[in-house]
Amino acid sequence: MNKNQLFRQIHIYISLFFLPMAFIFSISGIAYIFGFKQDIGIKEENYIIKQNIKDEEQGNFLLNFLKENNLSIPSNTKLFKDKKNNSINIGGIHYQASIAKINDNEYKITTKTRSLLGDLIMLHKNKGMWYFSVLSIAFGCALFFLYFSGLFITLFASKKNRKKQIYVLLLGILITFLLAYLSL
Structure with missing residues (x-):
């Protein structure tokens, strides 16, 4: 197995393992941004x-x-x-x-x-037991690895459309930092 296949395999299995965490954090985060608090439906x-x-x-x-x-x-x-x-x-x-x-x-x-959404928001805010906190930290670390391996796969392993991929990455960096700066 070459390094490209290894990165893809690791990327796939870590992604699948943490998929439920991604759903929990995305649903609860979006709800919280839209003003729903942990006491929703209590x-x-x-x-x-x-x-x-x-x-x-x-x-x-x-x-x-x-x-x-x-x-x-x-x-x-x-x-x-x-x-x-x-x-x-x-x-x-x-x-x-x-x-x-x-x-x-x-x-x-x-x-x-609490309602299910309220429970999810509380977990997102790290108000649950320590073992979910450990899984949350592991998920955060996995996100770094997943994006790193994803970059490796697309930018270095795949030569097709490399210029477009780099432009999209730079555009993402520019927009993220610009909107973050304007939001402060």
């Missing part, structure tokens, strides 16, 4: 509780409330504090439950279930 339910709950018992109270009311319990029940909303939360990016103190004897329990 299903939110709120419950007001009139009771005095000690700060250290809020997490257990939240879990018991979900169980007693036949509400979904998130797969991740590790408690974390959301300083922005001053609440205690459990769950992940798709489904989350929280409890927030309104006043001394009043609490608000909220459950949120």
